[in-house]
């Protein structure tokens with residue numbers, strides 16, 4: 001099943017209207033008044049939005065893609081916050097910059113720092129409506145977010161996200177599209193050398209549009225590598241893109257702009273820090 005621009009919000013509005021209709025109807029019949037409708041409307045949940053409806057077909061399990069997961073306004077607010085972070089928050093690498101939020105995952109565990117509210121406000125309620133992290137027994141929502149910024153022409157080498165994280169990743173893209181390449185991990189190969197990595201051929205690719213959400217879990221997390229080629233433009237026909245909607249033409253050339261991605265994950269092993277208060 002594929003969803004076009006705006007369909008998520010239409011689904012939300014539909015379910016919202018139906019819920020409101022029934023709540024107002026039941027209230028009129030059973031309670032005979034109108035003054036409590038507002039608090040009941042505030043209780044509306046979007047349980048009937050199902051992640052399964054956004055499953056990317058014909059790829060290994062499991063990948064989900066939601067266009068227009070956030071609005072343009074939310075995107076702009078997030079970008080403003082990302083770019084108003086203190087300068088030392090940025091770590092500059094050869095082919096991208098990043099900000100780490102939530103703590104540093106290590107083998108021993110992560111000393112958690114609460115995620116700032118701006119990273120949660122427009123995202124967390126939707127992640128929980130979609131039950132994306134619900135199978136994670138310990139945490140039902142992410143406690144870690146890595147922000148990557150790629151200028152046009154930058155990318156990230158094929159890699160796996162590894163054992164520090166619960167094997168689900170939810171990525172929100174801001175400001176520009178990119179193309180994520182998925183590579184089947186070949187156990188006999190040593191991926192530590194750059195030579196091997198550049199020789200790899202992606203098995204398939206995914207188009208990540210600005211404001212979209214991508215969820216990778218199961219095999220796609222555990223046995224596939226993902227990466228972004230260092231390119232300034234892409235022709236949609238050049239790659240085996242598996243989530244193109246019917247309204248997109250495979251002959252399209254796209255120019256990359258600066259892309260910011262918010263990569264939400266759960267670090268299950270956390271270290272509790274005891275804060276000793278001096279008795280004065």
Ligand SMILES: O=C(O)CCC(=O)C(=O)O
Nearest residue numbers: 146148156161171261263
């Ligand atoms: O920018 C992206 O979408 C991918 C980022 C990524 O793979 C990572 O941070 O591990």
Ligand SMILES: [Fe+2]
Nearest residue numbers: 159160161226
């Ligand atoms: Fe990654």
